[in-house]
Amino acid sequence: MMRPETEAELANIISTAERPLCIKGGGTRGVVVDGETLETGALSGVSLYEPGALTLVAKSGTSVSEIDTLLASEGQRLAFEPTDNRGLLGLSGESTIGGVVAGNISGPRRVQAGACRDFMLGVRFVTGAGEIVKNGGRVMKNVTGYDLVKLMSGSFGTLGVLTEVSLKVLPKPETQAVVSVHNLSIEDAQQAMTVAATSPFDVTGAAHIPRGESERPVTMIRVEGFEASVAYRSRELTTLLGEFGTVTSETDPQIVDASWRAVRDVEAFHDKQGDVWRISCKPSDAPMLANKAGAEDLLFDWGGGLIWVLTKAGSDLRAKLGEFDGHATLIRAEAETFNNLGRFHPEPSGVAVIASALRRKFDPRGILNTGLMG
Amino acid sequence: MEMPAPNLNVVSMKAELIQRLSRVLNEDAIIHDEAETRAYECDALSAYRCPPLLAVLPSTTEQVSDVLRICNEFGVPVVPRGAGTSLAGGSLPTADCVIVGVARMNEVLETDYDNRFVRVQSGRTNLSVTGAVEERDFFYAPDPSSQLACAIAGNIAMNSGGAHCLKYGVTTNNLLGVTMVMMDGEIVEIGGAHLDASGLDLLGIVCGSEGQLGVVTEATLRILRKPEGARPVLVGFDSNEVAGQCVSDIIKAGVLPVAIEFMDRPCIRATEAFAKPGYPDCEALLIIEVEGAEEEIVEQVALIKGIAQQHNPVELREAKDADQAARIWLGRKSAFGAMGQINDYMCLDGTIPVSQLPYVLRRISEMTEEYGLAVGNVFHAGDGNMHPLILYNANTPGDLEKCEALGADILRLCVEVGGCLTGEHGVGIEKRELMLDQFDPIDLEVQMAVKDVFDPQWLLNPAKVFPLSASAARRMAAE
Known part of the structure; x- marks a missing residue:
């Protein structure tokens, strides 16, 4: 295993590498490919944090927990709420900010605040040819040249190895509340989430757990902000959702946090056997797709735009779903299943040609996470 | 601003090109008469002009595809054009190019409130996207100042922002999908x-690529439910420093x-002289707008006023009704027009x-004095996107050049303090040669790759985005 301590050292390792490399941040996402492990954990530390400018710059190996603690000290946070996959995958270790960016890892608040890539302001990275490249910067509005910042976000180390990222952060709201509707069918839950998400009440989370507490379905809507505003919006949402069934609301911060952590980290699947998939789809298609999935268990987030699916080990979910507007990513399975089905959804041919040509440009020798994305 | 010499070989093929294009386009969609091509000679950076060889106005994605295939075959440069409102010369033609304008493609193709998106043809104007969904109280968030005229195609090409992006983000944060025609x-x-x-974020790289990667013909845009209300607060200060500090404290x-x-x-x-919005005569003025239901607005306004009070404002005014709100915004919205009354101006975007903020404002004022010019600053303070307006007289020989030199110095200053050359207007031709002040050659090489x-x-x-010297080898290889 190689663990460079500087960007220059990392660049040297890559430019002199003779074999494929497996790029590793904290190793908490279960993304492993054949090759010698190149770990970024020693490129660590926050290089700039300006709370008044909502800006944070950190080396890629900085742990997410260190960043969370620092931001919390100023009442701020990463608003895209990155998932913690350790429980789901049975892994330990510390998630790194570089890994979060490389995977564009975004949680329940994605539906309102945006994904990780939407908060990315700048990157430094080393290409597969060993060149050190920067793009974007540390300011919130920047259209100077091509937006490689977005391209690098979610590229899973296949275009380059991130060495530094700069992010927009947001204030942590004063209070939050969750409004829950109980015992809904998937179809009704979908309707209820749509009603909430299309209301003017600035919903920051909309999820449905078919087997929640005591195996009963619960549909959860989150609002955040200043106290009077949260109280007002909770009231309005309670009224609005009354037509669907019994509605309760909760404002205890610990309980609200815990319930959204359960959604974010897919806790419902933690102790269950089988493969885990993640479907990104048009929200209104969610009940139809859930029907086709033949799932052991399900969890709906992003107002239905994200479905977590637990299936029997080795089953080909994509074949069951057929063609749809969206894609299915395999998150947890045996190595053999990953080999057979691939982690990522096959892309339409036009897009696939562009993507593979980009990978060849950035990584001409094909040594960075080879084969991971196609 | 230099542009490459036209490829005379291409120019000589004009008649043949028209003939080929007329097989895929109606006659009225091909503009080749020299008097008529003049309508496409510039965009909103009107100091630079050059009529194109031809302009075409296709009506469908398939027609755009046909046009590009033909141009590709002839080796003719293509300059895509939305509404022609670029302030950076993004759609400035060369004499050997075909302008592909999407202005006739302005239909709404699909409106889906439940899934919060609208799919439009890219020639549709920004404001008319909101216009198409406001009957159900939805809106499209990015709001560039030119939103009445500018097209979604150009918004995507430049990754346009606007006054409200502190909360809602810019175009790239509100774009879900595109249909794009490649050059072939x-x-x-x-x-x-x-x-x-899924896969690599190609949408992210297309957005903001200034029409250099493909011609976007359709876009799927995220729409949002309108908040129940909005209210601006106006605060005047006797120093820029204090105003800057107040912004930071509010955030x-x-x-x-x-x-x-x-x-x-x-x-x-x-x-004040131009639109008479009733602004206080002070050093710096902030307009801060909050949104939500009445109780939310009241709560946020109280907080903002509390913070502002700590900075001894010379004026603190909350809009009590729609009329007062409109007056507060009136001055800001007419600022560019007001400066234009005084003289010609160049609008920067670092x-x-x-x-x-305080340091940069002070330096801008010192530099402006050294150049013997005048500048006014109006900008989006929450995100640091400045818009210095440098006044000059287009009829005074040398004045434009002097103004451009000052502009370049100001943009270098922006880069020097950790910022960038352009926040929302794009590089175009205007900032092309300054790219090496912000990037190393390898950074640009990877973008060009x-x-x-x-x-x-x-x-x-x-001939856009990259310094001409940096892109020369690639452009020459094409000829």
């Missing part, structure tokens, strides 16, 4: 109605206004870290 005529679909596209306090706009004294005076993938012959908008 292939039609690709990227993204769709779902929230995140730190956890309030996230939808907009924080800043105007300095020259701008305040100009707008972004800086908010913490550098992206263009190599999408447009191997460098026919799409070739």
